[in-house]
Amino acid sequence: MKATAKAHTNIALIKYWGKRDEALILPTNNSLSITLDGFYTTTSVEFNEELTKDRFVLNETAVEGEQFQRVTKFLDLVRSLSGKRLYAEVASVNAVPTAAGFASSASGFAALAAASSKAIGLNLTETELSRLTRQGSGSACRSIYGGFAEWQKGEAVDGSDSYAVPIAPREHWDIRVAAVVLSSKMKKVSSRRGMRRTVETSPFFNGWVDSIPYDLEAIKEGILNKDFVKVGEIAEANCLKMHATTLGANPPFTYWLDTTLSVMQTVQQLRDSGIPAYFTIDAGPNVKVLYLPEHEEKVQETLRNIPGVSDVKLSRVGQGISYLEDDTFV
Numbered sequence: 201m202k203a204t205a206k207a208h209t210n211i212a213l214i215k216y217w218g219k220r221d222e223a224l225i226l227p228t229n230n231s232l233s234i235t236l237d238g239f240y241t242t243t244s245v246e247f248n249e250e251l252t253k254d255r256f257v258l259n260e261t262a263v264e265g266e267q268f269q270r271v272t273k274f275l276d277l278v279r280s281l282s283g284k285r286l287y288a289e290v291a292s293v294n295a296v297p298t299a300a301g302f303a304s305s306a307s308g309f310a311a312l313a314a315a316s317s318k319a320i321g322l323n324l325t326e327t328e329l330s331r332l333t334r335q336g337s338g339s340a341c342r343s344i345y346g347g348f349a350e351w352q353k354g355e356a357v358d359g360s361d362s363y364a365v366p367i368a369p370r371e372h373w374d375i376r377v378a379a380v381v382l383s384s385k386m387k388k389v390s391s392r393r394g395m396r397r398t399v400e401t402s403p404f405f406n407g408w409v410d411s412i413p414y415d416l417e418a419i420k421e422g423i424l425n426k427d428f429v430k431v432g433e434i435a436e437a438n439c440l441k442m443h444a445t446t447l448g449a450n451p452p453f454t455y456w457l458d459t460t461l462s463v464m465q466t467v468q469q470l471r472d473s474g475i476p477a478y479f480t481i482d483a484g485p486n487v488k489v490l491y492l493p494e495h496e497e498k499v500q501e502t503l504r505n506i507p508g509v510s511d512v513k514l515s516r517v518g519q520g521i522s523y524l525e526d527d528t529f530v
Contacts, residue, residue, distance in 0.1 A: 201286070202246035203318035207310035208518035209239040209296055210342045211377060211488050213435040213480060214416050215442040216351060218399045218409065224359040225338045228399070229412040232350045232367065232419060233342045236377055238515030241304070242524070243292040243311035245319045251287035258292050274309065274336040275316060281332070282320045290316075305391075309336035310343035314521045329521070330363040346370040346519035348423055350416070370517040373426050376496055378489040380503050381511040382459045389453050391483040394446060401450040408445050411438075432478030432490050439480040455484050459508030463487040466506055470499065 216231035254272040256263045263271075275288055290312065296304040313333040317324050324332065326344055334341035334351075341363055342349040347370040354362030389397075398405055415438050422430035446453050463479065467489055470477045477491045477499055491499045496514065503512045 201248070201319050201321070202244065203315045204242065204244040204524040205311045205314035205318065206240055206242045206522045206524060207307045207314060207340075207343045208235050208237060208346075208520075209241075209304070209307040210235045210339065210349065210518075211480060212339065212342075212482065213431065214412065214419055214438050215482070216339055217442045217445065217483075218395050218405065219338070220353070221357075221359070222396070224362075225334055225336075226359050226362050227338060227351065227353045229409050230350060230353050230416055231339075231342070232348065232416060233339070234348055234375075234377065235343060235346050235370070235518040235520065236379075236515040237518035238377075238379065238513050239296040239304075239307060240518075241292055241294045241296065241307035241311040243290065243308070243315045245288050245290050245312065245315040247284070247286040247288045247316075247320055249286060251289065254287050254290065256290045256292075259294055270336070271312065274312060277332065277335055278313075278316045278320055278322070281317075282322055284320055286320070288316065288319070305337035306339040306343045309333055309340035310521060312336065313340070314344075314523070318523065326520075327363055327365075331360070334359070334363060344521055347372060347517055350420070367420060368423055370519055373423065374493055374516065375428065375431075376491050376493055377515045378491065378499055378503055379513040379515065380463050380487040380489060380506075380509055381513065382457055382463070382485050382487070382508060383510075387455060387484050389455070394449075394453065394455075394483055397449045397451075397453070398445045402445045402448040404445045404448040408441055411441060428490075428492060429476055432476060435480050435490065436478045443481065455481070457485040457508075459506065460485045460487060462506055462508065463489075463503065466502060470502060475499065 210233035212233045214232040218228040220226050220228050256268050256271045330341040330344045345366045348367040349364045351364045419434045467477050467479045475495050
């Protein structure tokens, strides 16, 4: 009873920030993302009758503590759905900096959900898999799909209508994303704690939620019409509104570094010079820059020359969940 799955990260253009239900991971607003081909997790899951507990190995290192508890709690959901009480050996290779604002939990839990559900014999639809994946990490439900995907917040108390749906496939539009690496260190305030603090204490939070429906409809129109300027402007503004809520929290906090601001200013200077480029930032210091293929060389060169930038990783639009026939981790 073994399966291996590969999932890519996604970067939210319309951010998910805030939960209406912590236990079920139900968001306060819809969100929309683009899946990236440059960051991914490959996970193998094997259920074994001889095991007396779950085992989790990440990048060839055994994991315990909070990370392990999140994985085994998720496997309990899979076991419950299947009606089988079997423990699992989980081995993951994560080609994403963990807990640094690069959506490592999105690819991680999407790969875990796909591999574990297949290994234990569940035959889930993409909608069912997305709904299951959400309960491990909210943003992971969008990584089931390639291209552009929208996570619908839903209204049901049990979360049955909260899952991601595809908006446009990866073939729809060749836009690029440069991930500007400033720090791969684990952040001091996790996304979960940051969201909770913001929801409970930030006076800006309600304004943030109220702004989402307009942003969402406008950016979907921009994606379908391949209007890069419209998509970029909305994504950048949405990102800044999200981070403003953290500055209004009590106590206030930010994920940005000095270099984060330098990258933002450099992107604005690129626009002033006639190169359309836009930034977005998740819950971390690292910046993602949207641009078009014809400007890749100039964008990459400019970003690499910013003091404090350690790397620039380029991505195209990525694919959804894939299953590997052997144990080769790629």
